[in-house]
Amino acid sequence: MVSDKIHLPAARSLPSPRRFFERQRRLVRTHAFRLAALYFLVFAASVLGVLCFVYWTSADFVERQTEATIDTDITGLAEQYAQRGLSGLVQIVAARSAGDSGEAMLYLVTDPDGRPLAGNISGWPLGVPAGNGWLSFTVEVRVQRKPVSHPARGSMIIMPGGYRLLVGRDISDAAAFRDRVKLTLLWSGMVALGVGLLGGAAMSRNLLRRVELVNRTSERVMAGNLSDRVPLDGTGDEFDLLAVNLNRMLDQIERLMTAMREVTDDVAHDLKTPLSRLRARLELALIEPGDAGAQSEAIRVAIDEADRLLVTFNALLRIAEAEAGAVVDMAAPFDLAEVARAAVELYEPVAEEKGFVLTLTAEPQVDIRGDRHLLSQALANLLDNAIKYADGGALEVRVFRADARAVLEVADHGPGIPQNNREIVFDRFVRLEPSRSTPGNGLGLSLVRAVVHRHLGTIALADNHPGLRARLEFPMSCV
């Protein structure tokens, strides 16, 4: 894959002319350029087609006009011949030839051998065979006293008696018009070609630049710089959308990597000490001679320690799982109140035993999308904390809707958590000073936060005057 990447900046190290050609060569090889070139070819072909059509119709129109004029003229003259005979015709032709109609009409009446009798052409045009119909020929015209050949178009008829009548028209103007149109077409074609090529190059260059930004970012990320992101243009076009999605993907990867690193760090730091302690205890039991009772006591203590380690390990794994899992916004919806009811039922006996009055206030149908099991675990951790750290009294669980959000609250009347500690208690292994004597790992709230984030929710700890009020908010399920 790496080999067919477009990589314009590599050309920077080459000397300038080679660098330029190298860049052009790469540009031409890109998909963007080929696409632009294809569009340009289609565009150029259609422009050329339209121009040719315009040329052809205008040239044809002029030619038809000329022929129509000639046709009317020659028909009139033929009638004159029929009515007034040769002398009448010669008279009219001589008169028309003498007058300058300004339309460059050409006339010639000859005898059956082609000798001119009247007209403004000196003789029968060279190489033109005599016969009825249309003909093209050249006439000599004097321009500033110099003879110049002009193209002409004419029609001739052989009249009774073998006399020939030729009526034509100097079409040098029409030919000049045609040449001009041809030249204009050529120029406009060339300009369109140039503009199209430049436009195509600019377009593909721009596309390339955007692709290149993505390429460079992915290279840097692959090289280990996980926090690099694709810059946005701010135009909101599809490239920006692509960049936003790629950046989101990189965010997710970075988040997962960080979570993984944190777990491995935590395992390394916080499980190493108890494991070493366990090992030392077992070693001591092995080398210290003692009675069977002392040995089994040592083994029992070691088993307890190993159990605690397993609990910590499982808690860490659950947090990692909750953090690393996909966001559950597309999962099936469920009623938060039902989850709360089940948890309250589960904790009621132990709460009662410890002198709590556990109550549940729940609005019906507070539906959210997600993993019901994870949510139950989070709620269980909150109830567990309340029972562990508060000293009896009212313990309230509330489920309700607020501002189109589903809210779950757990409020106790214990010592609460001071304002300045309300953020750090979510970190792994954090236990506040007064709670150190109670059993625990400092992982319960970390799991709660991981579960809440996975459900696109928020968690806030507040003062319950006195006590702690944990408030979890989730987006409502619309279905």
Ligand SMILES: Nc1ncnc2c1ncn2[C@@H]1O[C@H](COP(=O)(O)OP(=O)(O)OP(=O)(O)O)[C@@H](O)[C@H]1O
């Ligand atoms: N309801 C509460 N009232 C007072 N302090 C609390 C309450 N909940 C949590 N805390 C404080 O926050 C700390 C972190 O709580 P967390 O649930 O993460 O860990 P833990 O309860 O100590 O251990 P674990 O939950 O892993 O058994 C606790 O050690 C305690 O100091």
Ligand SMILES: [Mg+2]
């Ligand atoms: Mg806890």
